[in-house]
Amino acid sequence: MISFNKNRSIFKVSIFLLDLFIVFCLLITFIILQYKYYYPVKLDRLPYIYEIIQSHYKALILLLLSWIVISDYIKFYSFKKFYYIREIGKKVIYQIFFFTIIFFTISGLKSDDLLANRFILLIVLILFIYLIFSRLIINRYFKLKFSKGKNLTNVIFIGNNPNSLKLKKILIDRKEYGFCVKNIDITSDYFFQSILDLNIKRVFISQSGKIDYSFEMKLLDFCENNHISTIFIPYSIQDDLISLKVEYIDTIPIFKLKKYPLEKSENQLIKYLFDLVFSLIVCVFILSWLFPLISILIKLDSKGPIIFKQKRRGLSGEEFDCFKFRTMRNDGTNSIKATVVNDSRVTKIGNFLRKTSLDEFPQFFNVLKGDMSIVGPRPHMISQDVHYSEIIKKYNLRNYVKPGITGLAQVKGYRGAINSNKDMEDRIITDIFYVRNWSLLLDIQIIYQTVVLIFKGDENAI
16 A cells, blocks of 8 residues: 655655646637737647757757746645645745746847747736645645545644643644644553554643653653654744744754744845835825815814824834824824724714724825835834833834834734733734744735725724
8 A cells, every 4th residue: 555655755856847837728819819929820730840959959948947946945745835825835936036037037048039028927917826726626625535544644742831832732633733642651661662553743842841851851752763743832923933943053052033934034135025026116106086076075073284294113113204094083283192982072974984994094205215115023112112112022123114004913903902911922923933933925824814804904003
């Protein structure tokens, strides 16, 4: 009987070869489209197509090799990437992005005719659609198999902490993740033999799980010798252990705090360019007509300025003027008070703007100024920053990135009135997750969810 690991290898190779064949066919289609457009020749006979391929074989080989190199570099065919929707989307975007750059480069070397670009974009679009749909089908296939209890990976949990208990329950309740939780008595004399007998492939070890140190070391050695993955589960999602990576000086292992994604210059550039392009599109196509319309409604509804400015803290704690459409009556004082539920100061149009988040749209000018980003932790009042930074652990980690017009905490429902420290803690935990796990795909997901909330109306908005 063929083992699951062997089946898995055959499956990966099959998907890889199918993708390569599709890429090859699309490249041939690209060449044929160019010939049909630029040269009035008949391509209904095989010899003509063969001659065309022969004259472009170097470019074809380069493009196919680039596909292989890119996929290897980003681990595009890593088996676990087929399980999770987010991983699928991220890897497809990366693969297409780098391949498109190389495609344009090689095409540009072959020809200086910019009209060919539209054919490249057409081919890339078809390839993108194929990859997304094929991966979603594969993802669905795995989930169906796992939900029926087939080809599950056997795992055990050693020790307990709040996160390990939650994870264990999730894996037991949701078979589509592909795991089967086994129970082994760690006090048994046959504990290690049982791991082999039950074909355990992963061992989850709870941090702060009151596990004997010598037993833990023995378990780690055993797992390493038997090619069993060991995974540590932190006691808290805010643990510094999450941000550690292993490096070596000579043969001595050391732990080093990882750089957050947006501390890397290449990621800063990607996010900056995305913010710039997105903001310009919004300003030209939406704010150009929406700004005058909302301005008139604000003026008709109450006296006072159209734009409300307030000092907020941004990147590295630097203060800046944050813009919003005015949603409250101007009481003639300079007092700054947080908004509360059913606040009498909120105007009729202001209530609508808050519910739909349209009051935040002037912050696209903050993005163009460089004070804010499209997505990031929402900027709080300075008085709140001062207060909560003293009572919430790692509160100031939010300042590692620019504040955003929208954020992960907002689309997760953590917005509105702060009625307790727990309300703010939930926001901060989500903000810290964003800082530690930023990706362009995550930003796009948050923007999409924000647009949905704008049309639905956010019940948590005040």
